[in-house]
Amino acid sequence: MSKKLNLAKLTPVLFSFFVMGFVDIVNISTNYVKQDFALNDTWANLIPLLVFFWFAVISLPTGILMGRFGRKNTVLLSAAVTTVAMLLPLLDYSFPLVLTAFALLGIGNTILQVALNPLLMNVVPADRVASSLTLGQFIKAISSFLGPIIVGVASVSFGNWKQVFPVYAAVTVLSFVWLLLIPIPEQRESAGQSSSAGRIFAMLRDRRILVYFSVIVLIVGYEVGLLTTIPKYLTERCAIPLDEGGPFAGSLYFAARTIGTFVGTIILAKVAPRRFFAMTMCFAVAGYALLLLTGVPWIIYTALFVIGLSAASVFAIAFSLAMQHDPAKANEISALMITGVAGGALVPPVMGVIADHSDQLVSLLVPFACLVYILGVAVSILRKQKA
Secondary structure (H helix, E strand, O other), rough: OOOOHHHHHHHHHHHHHHHHHHHHHHHHHHHHHHOOOOOOOOOOOOHHHHHHHHHHHHHHHHHHHHHHOOOOHHHHHHHHHHHHHHHHHHOOOHHHHHHHHHHHHHHHHHHHHHHHHHHHHHOOOHHHHHHHHHHHHHHHHHHHHHHHHHHHHHHHOOOOOOHHHHHHHHHHHHHHHHHHOOOOOOOOOOOOHOHHHHHHHHHHHHHHHHHHHHHHHHHHHHHHHHHHHHHHHHHHHOOOOOOOEEEEHHHHHHHHHHHHHHHHHHHHHOOHHHHHHHHHHHHHHHHHHHHHOOOOOOHHHHHHHHHHHHHHHHHHHHHHHHHHHHHHHHHHHHHHHHHHHHHHHHHHHHHHHHHHHHHHHOOOHHHHHHHHHHHHHHHHHHHHHHH
């Protein structure tokens, strides 16, 4: 059945994409938690693991839950879980409670990412779905960009970085109430439509799906690992205090990613995704190599901007190529790709162990290896297309 674009229904759904961006606060927060509790890198980097681990664990159960209780109700559940996560550190700022809070943030964000895109499809016409999803990702990127700025302002102006939590809690509650008050008709899925975990993971036997899945895992892992480590790297190599280097580096990267997402959307309308994929990864790897080879702050910041700009569209390209590979299994492929976001839990712990036995520079070779692998995939895909 065709539907007309209804801004009253679309706006609160798009606003939920802003809440989706809150998960990226884990990158800068990890450094403050490490400082507050005098942790080593191995322990501190467990925080990103706790956040992104849940994408592997509850993505599929969330899909089943969404089929039974509806997309809107599932998004509302994610907002409730996220609100609780933001309030816990305000009740008692202890390391166990902080770990619990970030675990809940990961759970809430997983539920949100699984349910929000399908919910958006309930409020836009079929010919507006692609552009609306792109707009949602752009809004999420803005939220990610603002996160380190809010942390920096809270730390410098109010002397307490944790003031970011009540701000995020208030925004999440606003999102919950706004969406709750808007009626959104949707059709519930029958029990037979729910995919099993075995059926979904069996798709990894398809080599192309496995490659695209690996790209999703590593692009998320690279980004979380880089952004968790770069503030410590700036302190170690350039003697830049955490309160200065961390928020600025994070905001600069997300600003670049926001611009890259917007520009990428325009370019991909005219350039083949495989060609664009290969070109941008060349710039990303070159920028990262520059970051590793210099100790000059402004060059590091420039390289960070180039990396964020170049790698901005990788997730979307890999996701779309996977979906186009077997359109008949689009639902299963979508669930599998979202599970790959758990890559954010894999890279930081490895980097933490390396940093504790060497330094931050050596640990940054792990995300670099991720980018080199993705570049190899991009070049291979482009060659097969030309063959």
